Amino acid sequence: MTDTPSDAARTASITAIAADLAPTGTLRASINLGNPVLAQGTPEAPAGITVDLAREIGARLGLPVELLCFDAARKSYEAMATGRADLCFLAVDPAREAEVAFTAPYVLIEGVYVVPRDSALRTPQDVDAPGVRIGVKAGSAYDLYLGRTLAHATVVRGEEGVDTFVAQGLEAGAGIRQPMTAYAAAHPEVRLVEERFMEIRQAVGTTRTRAPETVAFLRATVEELKANGFVTAALARAGQDPALAAPPA
Secondary structure (H helix, E strand, O other), X not given: OOOOHHHHHHHHHHHHHHHHHOOOOOEEEEEEOOXXXXXXXXXXXXXXXXXXXXXXXXXXXXXXXXXXXXXXXXXXXXXXXXXXXXXXXXXXXXXXXXXXXXXXXXXXXXXXXXXXXXXXXOOHHHHOOOOOEEEEEOOOHHHHHHHHHOXXXXXXXXXXXXXXXXXXXXXXXXXXXXXXXXXXXXXXXXXXXXXXXXXXXXXXXXXXOOOHHHHHHHHHHHHHHHHOXXXXXXXXXXXXXXXXXXXXX
16 A cells, blocks of 8 residues: 555655754754653663653654753753754753744743741742842753842852752752752751742753754644643653643643
């Protein structure tokens, strides 16, 4: 049985997208193990929703997948920006959009603060005050956001926001809600500022040098995987809350 013209055109389109997105013949996906909501495990055996997404995109394009693992978003971004990776899984941010063509988000997470238990800081608005120093993970989505939006407080960058907060005796530490909640639960000398200071929109991205058809394919694929339950199932398998899945674009 031969392909119909529409089947042949679809095959040609997928072949062209695969060649554009993965010019080496292997889809190289940049995985950030520094965000435990998105990826878990080790560089040798990573797991989580971003790993599942990378493999699903590779399967749809008929491509083998290579997972390049990093411990920070900035390193994941740099790998793609410098041509070592073809695909990334990062938070949408204006500072990144100059280089990255993003899909709509597939997951929504929150940035929150921890403060010393006896601190007078109770809300994100309280934290943005003169003399307040906030520990952040350098190059993270919340680093980019706070550096752009804080009016009075000062960002102090380090390898990990909480570690910097503790080591330097800062007034606050910034991070992702899930690990920050776990940290506060394990350390009674600190507490969580429950109200989020930002929503972090995690999306699939590739360089803006890719063809419009390639970016459209990624965007359509993410929407389909949200709609058909793939994203919620991947979150559940990884032990994450399926309610983190983003709504349709």
